[in-house]
Each structure stands twice: as C-alpha cells, then as structure tokens.
Amino acid sequence: MSFWSAMVSTTVRPIAIFPSSGVWQSNRLRKSPRAVRCARCSRREKAVACRAANSRARASLRSVRLPMNRRILLTSALAASIAATMIPASRADALELPSIQALAEAFRSPDAHLQAMFRAALLNTTKQAQYAADGTAYVKTGDIPAEWLRDSSAQVRPYLFFAKEDPAVAKLLRAIIARHAHYLTIDPYANAFALDYRVWEQKYELDSLCYPIILAWTYWKTAGDASIFDATMESALTKALETMEREQDHARSSSYTHKEIPGGGKGNPVAYTGMIWTGFRPSDDACVYNYLIPSEMMAVVALGDLEDIFREVYRNVLKSERAKSLRSEVQDGIQQFGIVFTPNYGYVYAYEVDGLAHSVLMDDANIPSLLGAPYLGYTKPDALVYRNTRRFLLSKNDPYYYAGTNARGIGSAHTPDGYVWPLSLLMQGMTATSDGERRAVLKELLDSDPGDRLLHESFDPNNPAKFTRVDFGWPNALFSEFVMTSFGGRTPLPQGDTSDLEFRGE
Numbered sequence: 001m002s003f004w005s006a007m008v009s010t011t012v013r014p015i016a017i018f019p020s021s022g023v024w025q026s027n028r029l030r031k032s033p034r035a036v037r038c039a040r041c042s043r044r045e046k047a048v049a050c051r052a053a054n055s056r057a058r059a060s061l062r063s064v065r066l067p068m069n070r071r072i073l074l075t076s077a078l079a080a081s082i083a084a085t086m087i088p089a090s091r092a093d094a095l096e097l098p099s100i101q102a103l104a105e106a107f108r109s110p111d112a113h114l115q116a117m118f119r120a121a122l123l124n125t126t127k128q129a130q131y132a133a134d135g136t137a138y139v140k141t142g143d144i145p146a147e148w149l150r151d152s153s154a155q156v157r158p159y160l161f162f163a164k165e166d167p168a169v170a171k172l173l174r175a176i177i178a179r180h181a182h183y184l185t186i187d188p189y190a191n192a193f194a195l196d197y198r199v200w201e202q203k204y205e206l207d208s209l210c211y212p213i214i215l216a217w218t219y220w221k222t223a224g225d226a227s228i229f230d231a232t233m234e235s236a237l238t239k240a241l242e243t244m245e246r247e248q249d250h251a252r253s254s255s256y257t258h259k260e261i262p263g264g265g266k267g268n269p270v271a272y273t274g275m276i277w278t279g280f281r282p283s284d285d286a287c288v289y290n291y292l293i294p295s296e297m298m299a300v301v302a303l304g305d306l307e308d309i310f311r312e313v314y315r316n317v318l319k320s321e322r323a324k325s326l327r328s329e330v331q332d333g334i335q336q337f338g339i340v341f342t343p344n345y346g347y348v349y350a351y352e353v354d355g356l357a358h359s360v361l362m363d364d365a366n367i368p369s370l371l372g373a374p375y376l377g378y379t380k381p382d383a384l385v386y387r388n389t390r391r392f393l394l395s396k397n398d399p400y401y402y403a404g405t406n407a408r409g410i411g412s413a414h415t416p417d418g419y420v421w422p423l424s425l426l427m428q429g430m431t432a433t434s435d436g437e438r439r440a441v442l443k444e445l446l447d448s449d450p451g452d453r454l455l456h457e458s459f460d461p462n463n464p465a466k467f468t469r470v471d472f473g474w475p476n477a478l479f480s481e482f483v484m485t486s487f488g489g490r491t492p493l494p495q496g497d498t499s500d501l502e503f504r505g506e
Contacts, residue, residue: 094126099166100159101126113446118483120453121476125155128473129172136182137175138195142471146200148192149183150282152176153211154367155473158481160493163223173219177228180212184236188243189256191284204256206247206278206295207368209240210302214496217305220313221494229313237306241323244299248329250277250290260286271355273337274329282366283414289354293338294368296330297378303327304496328501335504339385344397347504348389349373362400363393365410365421365458372427377495381433384505394428404461407444411458415468419458422448422475426482438486445479455479 104119129139139152156176162169183193191208192200216233220226246253249272257265261279267290270277275291276299303323310320333355340350340359349370350359363370371393374381381387392398393410400411402418410424411417422445429441448455448464455476457469484490 094123095129095131095168095172097126097159097162097166097168097172099162099169103162111446113449114442114483116453117446117449117455118480121455121483122158122480124454124473124476125159128155129176131175132179132195135175136179137172138179139176139473140195141192142473143469146192146194147179149180149208150191150205150211151474153180153215155477157215157218157493158477158484160218160222161484161490163219163225170223170225173215173223174225174228177212177216177219178232180215181233181236184209184212184239185232188239191280201284203258203260203280203284204247204278205280205282205284206244206276206292207282207298209243210295210298210368213237213240213302213305213309214298217309217496218493220309226313229309234314237309238319241306241319241326244276244303245322245326247277248272248274248326258286262286268354269356273333273353273355275333275337275355276326276330281364282368283364283412285364285413287352288360289352289358291333291337291353291355293334293349293351293353294363294370294373294376296334296338297373298368298376300327300331300334300498300501301377301496303330304498308496331501335502339504342388342392345392346388347385348392349385361392362398363410363424364400364412364414365424365427366412366414367423367427369410369424369427371410371424371431374431375427378498379503381431383503385503390431402461406447406464407459407461409444409461415458416460418460419468420448420461421458422455423478426475426478429486430478430482442482442487 100122104122107115107118107122109115109118125139128142129137131137139147139155141148141151141155156173159169159173163173164170182197183190186193186197187199187202188209189204190199190202191205192203194200216228216237219228247256250256250267250270254277256279258279259265261267263269267277267279268288270290273291275296277290278287278292278295279290280286281292282295303326307320307323307327310316310323334349337353337355338350339347340353340361341347342361348361351362351364351370352360368376370389373379373386373389379386381390393401395401396403398410400413402408402411402420404418404420407420407425409420409428411419411421415421425441425444425448429438429445432438432441445455448459448467450456450459450465450467455472456467457472457475458467460466485492
C-alpha cells in the first residue's frame with residue numbers, strides 16, 4: 001500500500017469533536033488578565049508558572065547582573081553587519097508548498113476531529129516560516145517573535161519527508177539550514193535569534209548546537225543533497241564542535257556566564273566526566289546540575305552525524321576524528337555517571353548529574369527528554385535501562401508526572417503545577433511499542449484541543465480550555481510526524497547509528 005493510500009484509508013477509533021464553545025473558552029483565556037506575559041521569559045502564560053519554576057527547579061539560583069563580556073560585544077557587531085545587508089522579510093503569509101498542501105487536502109480519516117487537527121498541524125509551519133532577502137528562511141516559534149534553534153529545527157522536521165519530491169520544500173529547508181549556519185557563527189552560546197540576526201537570548205543549551213547538526217544531516221540523507229555544506233556551514237559546524245570540546249571542562253576552559261546561573265554565573269561545582277556542560281534545559285530553565293543527560297544523549301547522536309559530515313562531505317579527517325573522540329567520551333560519561341540505582345525500578349537514567357554523586361531524578365517534557373531517547377536515535381525502546389527509566393518517568397514517582405480526567409503525562413518546571421505538555425504525550429506515543437498505547441496517546445492529544453484544532457505548550461488535564469501559549473508551533477509539527485509515522489504508513493526519518501557504542505545493563 002502506498003503512503004498516500006495509507007493516509008486516506010487510516011482508521012482510528014472515532015473521538016468526539018469538541019463543541020464550538022471551546023473556541024470561546026480559548027479566546028476568553030487569551031484575554032484573561034490572569035494569562036499574562038512572563039517578565040522573565042516573555043512567554044504568554046499564567047504568572048504562577050515562573051513562580052513555580054523558581055521555587056522548585058531553581059530555588060538555589062541567585063540572579064546577578066553581569067557586565068557584557070567581549071564575546072557578546074563581538075556577537076552584536078557581527079549580527080549588526082549581517083542585519084545591515086537585509087531588508088524586511090519577503091512575505092508574512094503562508095508559504096506555498098505543493099506537497100504539504102496536497103497531503104493536508106488528501107488526508108482522510110473516519111474521525112473528523114483527527115482529520116481537522118492533522119491538517120492544521122501539518123500546515124502550521126507554513127504560517128510561521130518566511131523568506132528573508134538574503135535567501136535564508138526564518139521560522140518564528142509562534143507567539144514570540146523570535147527563532148529558537150531547537151524549535152525551528154523541530155518545526156520543519158516533518159517536511160523532510162517531502163524534501164526529495166518537492167523542490168519548494170527542499171528550497172525552504174536549505175534556506176533554514178543556511179540561517180542556522182549564520183546563527184552558529186554569530187554566537188554558538190545563543191539559543192534564540194531575532195529576524196535581523198540579533199541575539200534574542202543567550203541561554204547556552206547543548207541541544208541548540210545539536211538540533212541544527214541533526215537537521216542538516218537528515219536533510220542530506222533524505223534529499224541526497226549536499227549543497228548545504230558550504231564554507232559557512234563548515235565554519236558553523238566547526239564552531240559547534242569547538243564549543244562542545246571547550247565545555248567538557250567548563251570551569252577551566254569556558255568564559256561563558258549567565259545571570260540566572262548560580263556560582264557567579266558559572267554554575268554549581270561539577271567534576272570532569274567527559275560529558276559536555278550546559279547551562280540551561282530545553283525548557284529554557286537553568287540546570288541544577290549541569291550535565292543534562294537527555295542533552296548528552298542528543299550530543300552523542302549529533303556528534304556521530306558530525307563525524308559523518310566531516311568525513312564524507314568535507315573530507316576533513318582531523319575534524320571527523322575529533323567528533324568521533326568527543327562522541328566516545330560523552331557516551332562513556334553517560335554510562336558511568338548518568339545511570340543511578342533506584343529500589344523500585346532498578347538502574348535508570350538520571351535527568352541531571354554533576355559527576356560528584358548528585359543527581360536529579362525526573363523528566364521534563366521539552367525535547368531532548370529521557371522519555372524521548374529512542375526518538376532521538378540514542379537507544380532502542382526495548383533497552384533495559386531505558387525500559388526501567390520509562391516506567392519511572394510515567395509514574396507518580398516522577399515529580400513532573402501529572403494525571404487528570406483528560407490526560408496523564410509529563411509537565412515542566414516552566415509551566416503551572418499539574419499542567420501536561422503535548423510534547424511529552426507525543427514522545428510517549430512515538431516511543432511506544434504497542435499500538436494500544438499509541439492510540440491511547442492519540443486520544444489524549446485530541447482531547448487536549450481547546451477548540452482551535454491546535455496543540456499548545458501545556459494544558460490542564462482536567463480542563464483543556466486552560467492552557468499556556470496561544471500559538472506554539474513545535475508540538476503541532478511533531479503531531480503531524482506522529483500521525484504520519486504511527487498511523488499513516490510513513491517510514492520514520494533516518495537516524496544516526498549508535499550500535500557501535502557500549503551501553504550498560506544491570
């Protein structure tokens with residue numbers, strides 16, 4: 001059966017459509033004075049969210065004002081020079097992508113609600129992306145006028161399925177990858193940028209280096225197009241590699257500081273483990289212990305991709321070997337320091353460690369997450385330590401696991417207590433080994449719809465009309481990928497190979 005036939009004939013258990021009043025409730029929440037824009041992160045959410053994050057995840061953090069260092073001054077100058085060559089973006093309406101629009105129109109399901117949500121989710125990124133005059137493409141995260149390296153990579157990931165057959169999709173992906181290359185050369189420590197290339201946030205997150213590498217590698221392998229790997233991209237990839245190498249010994253080798261990080265902006269003490277230090281989680285919240293295991297897992301995958309790119313495309317044996325060596329050291333660090341014993345679950349992956357016998361046992365919905373390790377390509381769903389970890393994460397023993405009448409899943413320190421993130425439900429569904437679990441997750445995702453046929457950042461599992469982020473592109477893109485691969489017959493995108501690595505058992 002062809003993919004198109006499979007999509008048209010998909011059968012999913014019918015689920016009731018939310019009444020039109022859900023839209024009114026959504027609008028009411030959006031206008032409510034309680035749904036305010038957070039002063040710390042600029043996200044539109046209830047003010048209690050960041051109070052919860054401060055009290056629970058960063059109780060020990062001390063905010064200090066730090067002078068702008070020389071590297072940031074250089075960053076601003078470089079961004080200004082690039083911005084000077086630009087004119088406003090060439091379009092603000094939805095992009096025309098024939099294959100994407102054709103699939104949205106052709107998709108049929110007995111469940112009208114699923115049909116509507118899939119179409120809205122698949123087309124969502126066409127409304128967030130726009131071309132700039134320099135030939136690159138900018139993808140805003142949603143209701144925040146900035147582009148996150150992480151979010152934008154995820155927002156266009158489903159379009160990789162069509163890169164080979166649709167020139168318009170391939171052009172868009174090349175333009176986004178080219179902009180990522182500029183971002184990494186401007187400031188490899190920044191996690192988000194404005195349309196004019198100026199740094200929006202400089203929260204150093206290891207995953208922000210990994211996402212562009214994996215996107216570029218996956219495009220190359222999917223489309224068979226190596227034209228993205230020009231001199232600018234080589235410089236960007238080299239900067240990413242150098243940054244990861246430097247942050248292996250953060251205390252001695254790095255000058256990076258941030259006012260939200262304790263210890264004078266340098267972080268709590270850590271031991272050398274071979275892993276890569278990171279300041280912030282993919283939720284944009286500061287780490288408690290700065291070896292963030294899900295991000296280390298993602299780095300192992302990204303470094304394997306980087307090794308491949310340097311060897312096969314740039315023919316640079318030295319850089320390829322550097323990436324290979326770093327990958328091995330990070331993997332050894334994860335297996336030695338990132339696995340802890342629990343009485344009820346056996347050996348599990350910790351969320352954060354410091355190499356000094358301290359760890360945080362939890363998960364956060366933002367990806368990379370421990371739950372999503374197989375989705376990242378790091379491990380297999382049936383691997384023993386991952387299975388143990390998954391049982392722990394999807395239980396009341398995970399401090400961020402919440403259950404309500406409409407859904408049960410993992411939340412985040414960044415949003416109100418009790419709120420479940422669709423991202424965590426999607427990771428549960430995409431790492432599930434049974435069709436029953438995947439269908440149960442699909443129902444919870446459909447039930448989370450407040451009436452606008454979109455997924456949001458987080459929601460109250462007892463009342464989905466209460467949610468955060470009016471417009472959040474990431475989960476909608478991931479939802480379309482979930483439907484295509486789990487129910488539409490589409491083969492998952494290629495991933496880096498970790499079969500050569502050693503993994504600990506019990």
